[in-house]
Amino acid sequence: MDVGYALRKLQAALVARGLGPVHRSEGWNMGVLSVRAxxxxxxxxxxxxxxxxxxxxxxxxxxxxxxxxxLIVRCNEDLDAAGR
Incomplete structure (x- = not known):
């Protein structure tokens, strides 16, 4: 599977679940998503x-x-709950 395609699909799935903004950067057959710190x-x-x-x-x-x-959605929810 193409790395950029997989990363964009993951970003779309996270945004669809209500996470955001999610920052994406791609280049040289790799990429990174920053969901939160x-x-x-x-x-x-x-x-x-x-x-x-x-x-x-x-x-x-x-x-x-x-x-x-x-996994990311659950982790984000856990971090939100711990911050309350």
Missing amino acids: EITVWARPHGFHLTTPSVGTTRHPLVEITELAE
Whole structure:
């Protein structure tokens, strides 16, 4: 799967779930999504790399867009709840 395509699909899935603004940058067959200060996703040809405060960095296949979006939404909700 194309890295840019996968990253744009992930961004669209996150925006559809109410997250935003989500900042995307692409170039040289890789890209990054900044969801918030604590949540960053790098996309490279071998997969997504998700960095969150509770787990650190985990790797996910580019085809797991829906599953990754759900992890990010849950992490964002947990961070929001902890900030209250």
